[in-house]
Amino acid sequence: MAQTANPTFLRPVSEPEADPGKAITFSTPLALDCGRTLSPFTIAYMTYGTLNAAKSNAILICHALTGDQFAASRHPLTGKPGWWDIMIGPGKPIDTDRFFVICTNVIGGCMGSTGPASINPATGKSYGLDFPVVTIRDMVRAQAMLIDALGIEKLLCVTGGSMGGMQVLQWAASYPARVVNAMPIATAARHSAQNIAFHEVGRQAIMADPDWKGGAYDTAQPGKGLAVARMAAHITYLSEAALQRKFGRQLQDRDQISFGFGADFQVESYLHHQGMTFVDRFDANSYLYITRAMDYFDLASDYNGVLADAFRDTKARFCLISFTSDWLFPTPENKRIAHALNATAANVSFVEIESDKGHDAFLLDEPEMLQTVRGFLNAAANANGIA
Amino acid sequence: MSLRPDLAAIAEMIEPNSRVLDVGCGDGALLEHLKQTRNVDARGIELSQQNVNHCVARGLSVLQGDADTDLADYPSQAFDVVILSQTIQATRAPAKVLEDLLRIGRRTIVSFPNFGHWKVRLSLLFNGRMPRTRALDYAWYDTPNIHLCTIRDFTQMATQSGATIEKALALNANGTKLIQADAFGPNLMAEGAIFLMNQRGGTAWGPIADRAGSS
Known part of the structure; x- marks a missing residue:
């Protein structure tokens, strides 16, 4: 039914x-x-x-x-x-x-x-x-x-x-x-082992976020952890050549490096954006479960x-x-x-x-x-x- | 659409309903022809991605790959016929490729340009330069044909590889002609050749009663 x-x-x-x-x-x-x-x-x-x-x-x-x-x-x-x-x-x-x-x-x-x-x-x-x-x-x-x-x-x-x-x-x-x-x-x-490894980095980022609360978060999800997971994963979806072509060493909204840890480089700003927009549409626990499903996949x-x-x-x-x-x-x-x-x-x-x-x-x-x-x-x- | 004469001669050698692997199948013209006229189960390997796309759009099953590296992955005796047309001279390890072909196919068909053709010989003799003929129209420095051979050379390698030659055809501009085992002529007169072989146990090379496909 x-x-x-x-x-x-x-x-x-x-x-x-x-x-x-x-x-x-x-x-x-x-x-x-x-x-x-x-x-x-x-x-x-x-x-x-x-x-x-x-x-x-x-x-x-x-x-x-x-x-x-x-x-x-x-x-x-x-x-x-x-x-x-x-x-x-x-x-x-x-x-x-x-x-x-x-x-x-x-x-x-x-x-x-x-x-x-x-x-x-x-x-x-x-x-x-x-x-x-x-x-x-x-x-x-x-x-x-x-x-x-x-x-x-x-x-x-x-x-x-x-x-x-x-x-x-x-x-x-x-x-x-x-x-x-x-x-x-x-x-x-x-x-592959490498792919499982990257997934584990993402999961650990989520689980290390205090807002994750052992998975029992309610409305406020572990956004920081999920964003980091997305940022790390996003790098694996691109190639070195594509990153270089798109961003190179170009600076973001500034003419010089800032001698600090803000987003000096365009590539950083891009990743931050990827992480933030992802949090708006995705659930952290779903990310844990679906990455796990992929890790477990071995058809043979x-x-x-x-x-x-x-x-x-x-x-x-x-x-x-x-x-x-x-x-x-x-x-x-x-x-x-x-x-x-x-x-x-x-x-x-x-x-x-x-x-x-x-x-x-x-x-x-x-x-x-x-x-x-x-x-x-x-x-x-x-x-x-x-x- | 008419098939190139050498491909048509190969097609003549294929039994209906057989399982065929064409290694270096190009845009799939031969495979499509075999599928339509002989209802074969047609598979191919092709290096060029554009050609693979043509094949896929024709409904053929073709893997983008390389005879030198990808044949090893095929199971033994998986095909009734394996075809390598006009490609063996461009492989890095022709003997290894031939051994793989003989292993994968119950029968193997190989066609190649004959470097023993009189025009090639005369060209080198009189011009003192690497020959360029209609069949081999490349400068020495940019030719994909890195392992050219004569009909005699190929015969020797095939025998050494454990192949039994069932049939051999000489290719000329005006068609094909059966090659006899002891013939001297084809190595001088043929622009190319087509060999039908099997690993062992087939008819030994000699006068062949079945002349289908020769003209």
Whole structure:
């Protein structure tokens, strides 16, 4: 049983004109990898375009760590355009004139899906750290329940970058019969030691903030810690070359260094801004939970360490994309997926795109990426008789 | 769209419904042709990202990669046929590449320009400079062809690599011609060659009854 309503957000809506999307609440419990269940639970989601009569044109978009369901429309809290506006829309590579696009907020998130800031029905208060630790597989399980509720059996394509790409891989492994095409971008089949390390720095920054209060903060969240976590993480999304090109050693609103610890350099000011705006739209505990889900992701571990076995039953066509300057999810990690798919004789394409924009390249105007996605989806649509 | 003559000759060697890997598949012309005319399960490897994009848009499954480094990751005997067309002379380690091809494919097809062609020989003899021909139109300092060979050279390497040569075709401007084992002519007269091989246990190289594909 499921009920659809308007989503509730943690922060006030600043853009009343923006479509808030929908939220579906399931009374069926969500069984989690940690052994606990979540019930009831809610998934907030957005859709774009129209589902055709055969229900064969649905594309599921999976968001990254700090993304949300507003992939292609104005964000109701920040007023900013969708995070993948460049990719999704009428006439765009993921063409909403042809495809029915679904994007959900992940379980553990803070944009309307059940997460640590949601009310725990057992206590009447926010879960905080009582919220169960969720995994990428749990996120995908919840998405599958939404796809069921929408009456869609097969997804023409599942795609996403970074943590979104992890979900794509998990979809192909968990629901091989339901994924017709899969396009994991700038991702990995396991989170690397370096990436876990960076996440731990972010978590420690949050937990060291006195406002965190063991996760039991109420309205005033540990903003300083969360901002530092975001600043550190943001550096990993860029590249040395991109930072140098964008900022160099340029000073911020001054002609000389100040011999102090204010934001002398533009790059500092930029990071401060990134940290501050992030705190306005994100929940610190959600950040802990979602980074943990990524850390725990190791698809091969569910298959005795043999990644290829994760894809044994998949009939999906895959298109993997990586970027030359992405050091967070570098090309070899993406290629490792391609090799595993190859070993099972799956249909896989792999493209490495020349870019100096680092991991964030997948969100940006990278013409070669847009072309690859457009070509892959055109071929997918043609092969599946979608006008 | 008509296929380049050497690719058409390769296509003739492919059994319908087979699993094919084209290493250095370019824009996917051969793979698409094989898919449409022979219903093959077509896969490719291609170095150029733009070419990979063309292939993906054609609905082909192609990995951006390099014959020298990426073949090692393929499981053994995973394909019915592995094709390396006009590429072996541009690889860093041709013998290693050929060994990988023979391992990955039940059959391997390799085509290459013949450096023993009389025009090449005469060009070096009379001009005293590195030959530039229609098939090999690069200056010595910017050629991607770092490991050129003659038909005899290739035959020797193939044999040393444990390949059984099932069929060999000489490529000329006006088509292909079957090469006999003991023939001297092709190494002088052919602009290029296509070899169909397997790792072991296939028909030994000799007069071949099946002349399909030769003209």
